[in-house]
Amino acid sequence: MTYRNSSDTLKxxxxxxxxxxxxxxxxxxxxxxxxxxxxxxSKYLNGGNVLEKNRIKIExxxxxxxxxxxxxxxxxxxxxxxxxxxxxxxxxxxxxxTIISHIxxxxxxxxxxxxICVYREDFNLEKEKLSFLVNKKVDGIxxxxxxxxxxxxxxVLDQDIPVVLIDRMIKELECDTILTDNSxxxxxxxxxxxxxxxxxxxxxxxxxxxxxxxxxxxxYIRVHEDYGLEIDESLILYGNYDVESGYSQLEKFxxxxxxxxxxxxxxxxxxxxxxxxxxxxNIRIPDQLSFxxxxxLQLARVIKPAPSIVVQPMEGIGKLAAKTLxxxxxxxxxxxxxxxxxxxxxxxxxxxxxLMTEIDK
Amino acid sequence: MTYRNSSDTLKxxxxxxxxxxxxxxxxxxxxxxxxxxxxxxSKYLNGGNVLEKNRIKIExxxxxxxxxxxxxxxxxxxxxxxxxxxxxxxxxxxxxxTIISHIxxxxxxxxxxxxICVYREDFNLEKEKLSFLVNKKVDGIxxxxxxxxxxxxxxVLDQDIPVVLIDRMIKELECDTILTDNSxxxxxxxxxxxxxxxxxxxxxxxxxxxxxxxxxxxxYIRVHEDYGLEIDESLILYGNYDVESGYSQLEKFxxxxxxxxxxxxxxxxxxxxxxxxxxxxNIRIPDQLSFxxxxxLQLARVIKPAPSIVVQPMEGIGKLAAKTLxxxxxxxxxxxxxxxxxxxxxxxxxxxxxLMTEIDK
DNA sequence: TTGTAGGCGTTATCAA
DNA sequence: TTGATAACGCCTACAA
Numbered sequence: 001m002t003y004r005n006s007s008d009t010l011k012x013x014x015x016x017x018x019x020x021x022x023x024x025x026x027x028x029x030x031x032x033x034x035x036x037x038x039x040x041x042s043k044y045l046n047g048g049n050v051l052e053k054n055r056i057k058i059e060x061x062x063x064x065x066x067x068x069x070x071x072x073x074x075x076x077x078x079x080x081x082x083x084x085x086x087x088x089x090x091x092x093x094x095x096x097x098t099i100i101s102h103i104x105x106x107x108x109x110x111x112x113x114x115x116i117c118v119y120r121e122d123f124n125l126e127k128e129k130l131s132f133l134v135n136k137k138v139d140g141i142x143x144x145x146x147x148x149x150x151x152x153x154x155x156v157l158d159q160d161i162p163v164v165l166i167d168r169m170i171k172e173l174e175c176d177t178i179l180t181d182n183s184x185x186x187x188x189x190x191x192x193x194x195x196x197x198x199x200x201x202x203x204x205x206x207x208x209x210x211x212x213x214x215x216x217x218x219x220y221i222r223v224h225e226d227y228g229l230e231i232d233e234s235l236i237l238y239g240n241y242d243v244e245s246g247y248s249q250l251e252k253f254x255x256x257x258x259x260x261x262x263x264x265x266x267x268x269x270x271x272x273x274x275x276x277x278x279x280x281x282n283i284r285i286p287d288q289l290s291f292x293x294x295x296x297l298q299l300a301r302v303i304k305p306a307p308s309i310v311v312q313p314m315e316g317i318g319k320l321a322a323k324t325l326x327x328x329x330x331x332x333x334x335x336x337x338x339x340x341x342x343x344x345x346x347x348x349x350x351x352x353x354x355l356m357t358e359i360d361k
Numbered sequence: 362m363t364y365r366n367s368s369d370t371l372k373x374x375x376x377x378x379x380x381x382x383x384x385x386x387x388x389x390x391x392x393x394x395x396x397x398x399x400x401x402x403s404k405y406l407n408g409g410n411v412l413e414k415n416r417i418k419i420e421x422x423x424x425x426x427x428x429x430x431x432x433x434x435x436x437x438x439x440x441x442x443x444x445x446x447x448x449x450x451x452x453x454x455x456x457x458x459t460i461i462s463h464i465x466x467x468x469x470x471x472x473x474x475x476x477i478c479v480y481r482e483d484f485n486l487e488k489e490k491l492s493f494l495v496n497k498k499v500d501g502i503x504x505x506x507x508x509x510x511x512x513x514x515x516x517v518l519d520q521d522i523p524v525v526l527i528d529r530m531i532k533e534l535e536c537d538t539i540l541t542d543n544s545x546x547x548x549x550x551x552x553x554x555x556x557x558x559x560x561x562x563x564x565x566x567x568x569x570x571x572x573x574x575x576x577x578x579x580x581y582i583r584v585h586e587d588y589g590l591e592i593d594e595s596l597i598l599y600g601n602y603d604v605e606s607g608y609s610q611l612e613k614f615x616x617x618x619x620x621x622x623x624x625x626x627x628x629x630x631x632x633x634x635x636x637x638x639x640x641x642x643n644i645r646i647p648d649q650l651s652f653x654x655x656x657x658l659q660l661a662r663v664i665k666p667a668p669s670i671v672v673q674p675m676e677g678i679g680k681l682a683a684k685t686l687x688x689x690x691x692x693x694x695x696x697x698x699x700x701x702x703x704x705x706x707x708x709x710x711x712x713x714x715x716l717m718t719e720i721d722k
Numbered sequence: 723t724t725g726t727a728g729g730c731g732t733t734a735t736c737a738a
Numbered sequence: 739t740t741g742a743t744a745a746c747g748c749c750t751a752c753a754a
Contacts, residue, residue, distance in 0.1 A: 403748065433747080435747080438749045
C-alpha cells in the first residue's frame with residue numbers, strides 16, 4: 001500500500017481504510033508531537049513536575065491530538081482501575097436505584113467510577129455479571145445477591161477483591177453487609193396495629209426465596225408471639241414485589257369471607273398496587289381497613305388520608321456501603337466482616353384506626 | 362525482605378504482605394502448571410484445537426488455579442472489549458430502565474456485556490461519564506443525551522466509536538438516533554379530545570430544555586392549528602417529569618377559574634401524580650375531566666375507569682438501538698446516520714367523555 | 723499441534 | 739527534569 005504525500009491522503013485513508021489508520025492518540029504520539037520522551041509525558045499525566053515550557057507544549061499536544069489515556073493499559077500496569085462494580089437484581093425498583101444514587105455520591109467524590117450491572121433475579125446471570133466485573137478488574141464490588149449460592153462471591157473475596165453486600169445477607173459468607181433491620185421493621189409496623197386493637201392483620205410479603213421476605217415475615221410472626229396472638233395462615237399472602245401482585249393480593253384480602261381489619265404491605269411497588277386496589281374498590285382508609293405500606297413515601301406525601309409507611313434508610317445504606325468499601329479498598333480490614341443493620345422509620349399517617357378491643361366494650 | 366522456604370511462608374505472606382503475593386492466576390501460571398506454553402493455553406482459551414490430554418490438563422489447571430482471563434490485557438491487545446456503554450440521565454424512570462432491559466436482551470445474545478452509567482441530567486457529569494466509557498474502550502455506546510451540547514459526542518464519533526442516541530435527537534449531530542414520534546403522539550392524543558368536542562385542553566409537559574418536551578408540545582400546538590383552535594397559554598403547564606409535579610400541576614388545573622375539560626399528561630411519573638391528584642380531589646373521570654396519560658400502562662391496567670394512555674414503544678426502541686449499534690460495531694455504515702421515529706400507541710380507556718359541541722346543541 | 727517472540731499503551735526504575 | 743527500558747497479561751504471526 002502506498003501513501004501519496006498529499007493533503008488528500010488522509011481523506012482517502014478515512015474513506016477507505018478506517019480501522020487501519022490510528023484514530024486515538026497515545027502517549028507515544030504526544031511524545032512525538034512535543035519532542036519529549038514517553039516517560040516525561042507519563043510523568044506529567046500523573047502529576048509530576050515538568051518544565052513550564054514543556055507543560056505548555058504537552059497540553060497543546062493533548063488538545064490537538066485529542067489524547068485520552070488508555071485506561072486498559074493503565075489498569076494492566078497499575079493493577080487498579082479506580083472503578084467499582086455495582087450488581088443488583090433489577091433496575092425497576094426505586095429502592096435499589098435510590099441506593100445507587102447515594103453510593104455514587106460518595107464514590108464520585110473519591111474519584112471512583114462505577115459500573116452498574118443487573119442480573120434480573122437470575123442466578124446464572126448473577127454469576128456471569130460478577131465474573132464480568134472481576135475480569136474488568138474493578139477495585140471493589142457492592143452487590144445485592146440473589147442468595148441461592150455464594151461460592152462465586154467467596155471466590156471473588158479469595159482474590160482479595162473487597163465485596164460489600166447490601167439488602168440481603170448470606171449468613172454462610174464472611175462478608176461486609178449493610179442491611180435494613182427488616183424483622184424489627186415488620187415487628188414495629190404490625191405492633192402498631194396490635195396496639196390499636198387489631199387482631200386480624202394481613203401481610204403481603206415478597207417471593208419466598210428472597211432474604212428480605214423471610215426477615216419481614218419473621219417480624220410479623222414474632223410480634224404475634226410476643227403478644228400471644230394466634231396466626232391465621234390465610235392472612236399471609238406472598239406477592240412478587242411488583243405493582244400487580246400488590247393489587248391482586250390486596251383484592252384477595254378484601255374479598256375474603258373474614259377479611260383482615262389491617263394490612264401491612266412490604267415493599268414499594270406492592271404498596272402502590274395495594275393503594276390502587278383500595279381506591280378501585282372504594283375501601284375507605286382507615287374506617288374499613290387500616291393500612292401500613294413500605295418505602296413508598298411519595299404515596300404518603302400525595303394521598304389523603306396519608307398512609308403510614310415504613311421507610312428504609314436508603315441513603316444510610318448507600319453511604320455506609322460506599323464508605324465500607326472505600327475502607328476495604330484501601331486495605332483497612334478492621335472488624336471484618338462487619339454487619340450493619342440499619343433501622344427503618346415508621347412514618348405515621350392517618351391510615352390506622354384504633355379498634356374497640358374486648359376490654360373497651 | 363527474605364522468604365523462608367517453608368510451608369508457612371504463604372500464611373505469613375497472606376497475613377503481612379497482601380498486595381505483594383499474586384492472587385489471581387495468569388496464563389503464564391496455567392502454562393507452568395500444565396507444562397505447556399503460553400501460546401497453547403491462549404489458543405485453547407480462544408477455541409483453538411489442542412490434544413485431548415492437554416485439554417484435560419488445561420481445564421484442570423484453570424479450575425485449580427481459579428484462572429480468569431484478564432480482560433484489560435486482552436482488550437489492550439485485541440482493541441475490542443465486547444462491551445457496550447449505556448449512558449442515561451436517570452435510573453429513577455421506568456422508561457429508561459425498561460429500554461435498558463430490552464437492549465441487554467439483544468446484546469447479551471450477541472456476547473456483548475454492558476456498562477450502565479447515569480449522569481443525573483447533569484451535563485458535566487454526562488461528559489465525564491462518556492469519557493469514562495471511551496477510556497474503558499467500550500466498543501460502542503447507546504445514550505440518551507442531555508442535549509445542551511454535543512461536541513463531546515462528536516469527539517467520540519471521530520474516534521470511530523459507534524454511538525446510538527435514544528429518546529432525544531440532536532439535530533446538529535450526525536448520529537444514528539432512535540426516537541419516539543413524540544409530536545405525533547401528542548397530536549393524536551389531543552386530537553381525541555378535540556374530536557370528542559373538547560375545546561379547553563390542558564397539557565402538563567416536561568422541563569423546557571428537554572427535547573421531548575418541545576416535541577410533545579409541538580404536537581399539541583399543531584393539532585390546535587390544524588383544527589383552527591386558539592391556544593390558551595394558561596393551559597400549558599410545565600412539570601418536572603416527576604410524580605410531585607404531575608400532582609401539583611393537575612391541582613393547578615382543577616383550581617383554575619375556568620379549568621380545562623380535558624388534560625393530557627406527558628410522562629410516566631407525572632401521570633401517576635396527576636391520577637393521585639384526581640383521586641384526592643374526588644374528581645370523577647371522565648364526567649368532570651377527560652384524561653390521557655403517558656407510558657404508565659400499569660395505571661391503565663389497575664385503575665377504573667381505565668385512563669387512556671399513550672404508550673411509547675420501549676421494546677422497539679431498545680431492540681432497534683441495540684441492533685443498530687451491533688451493525689455499526691461490525692463496520693456496517695449503511696444509511697449512516699439513520700433516524701428512526703417509532704410510533705406510539707394510544708390505548709383507549711374510559712377516560713374521555715364526548716362533549717356536546719355547538720352543532721349538537 | 724505446539725512454541726518463540728514481539729507488541730498493545732502504560733507505569734516505574736534508574737541513569738543521565 | 740528528562741529519557742531509555744523493562745514489565746503488566748494477553749494475542750498472534752511465524753517457525754518448529
